[in-house]
Amino acid sequence: MDATADSTIPNRPGRTGFWRNSRAAKGGVAESQPSSTQPAAVGISSLDNVRTVFWQAYRHLFPPHALAAQTGNGSMVISWSVADDPHAVHPYAAPVVLRFDKDLVDSMWKVQPAARMRVAKEHEPTLREGLRGYDPFSRFPNARVVCIG
Numbered sequence: 001m002d003a004t005a006d007s008t009i010p011n012r013p014g015r016t017g018f019w020r021n022s023r024a025a026k027g028g029v030a031e032s033q034p035s036s037t038q039p040a041a042v043g044i045s046s047l048d049n050v051r052t053v054f055w056q057a058y059r060h061l062f063p064p065h066a067l068a069a070q071t072g073n074g075s076m077v078i079s080w081s082v083a084d085d086p087h088a089v090h091p092y093a094a095p096v097v098l099r100f101d102k103d104l105v106d107s108m109w110k111v112q113p114a115a116r117m118r119v120a121k122e123h124e125p126t127l128r129e130g131l132r133g134y135d136p137f138s139r140f141p142n143a144r145v146v147c148i149g
Contacts (some may be wrong), residue, residue, distance in 0.1 A: 046069075046070060047068060047069075047070045047076070048070065049109075049113075050100075050105055050108040050109060050116070051068075051070050051074075051076050051100075053108070053113075053116040053117055053120050054076065054098065054100070054120045054148070055068045055076065055078075056117065056120075057117055057120035057121050057124065058098075058120070058124065058127055061124075061127065061128070061131065062078060062080065062096075063080050065080050065081060066078055066079065066080040067079065067080065074099075074100060074105065075097050075098060075099045075100070076097070076098040076100075077095050077096070077097050077098075077143075078095065078096040078097075078098070079092050079093050079094075079095040079096070080092065080093050080136075081093075082136060082137060085137070087137060088137055089137065089139055090141055092141075093136030093137070093141070094134075094135065094136050094137075094138050094141035094142060094143060094144065095141070095143045095144070096131070096134070096143070096144045096146065097143045097144065097145045097146070098127070098146055098148055099145060099146070099147045099148065100147075100148050100149055101147070101148065101149025103149065104119075104123075104148065104149030105149075107119070108120075123148050123149065126146070126147075126148055126149075127146055127148065130144065130146030130147075131144065131146065
């Protein structure tokens with residue numbers, strides 16, 4: 001297909017044909033093609049490989065429908081819906097925030113993937129102690145912050 005035919009066909013619904021992205025207009029790669037073979041940067045709600053191991057190790061401490069998200073600073077936020085509970089004031093449980101020691105995260109990246117689960121489980125007593133007295137239905141939902149490592 002030549003460049004003129006490419007510019008007249010809309011590439012997305014609701015977009016007119018004269019719109020083209022800047023890279024395609026300059027003869028470069030279209031935006032739909034990845035510019036790198038590296039994985040996408042970690043954003044909110046996606047867990048990197050290390051935090052995924054921690055979530056797998058600690059998931060049994062939370063309800064089955066609990067969700068975990070990673071923040072920009074590397075912490076992990078865990079919460080779940082409580083809307084079906086008749087005594088719930090808010091639709092979601094007060095969040096639990098896990099902050100990880102930088103040295104622990106660095107050592108988790110260096111250790112073999114098979115040994116990561118063992119290292120994560122060694123820190124489970126710290127999380128259990130940090131959750132002592134936690135009330136997911138609190139009237140004023142403040143996040144429970146637990147430092148791991």
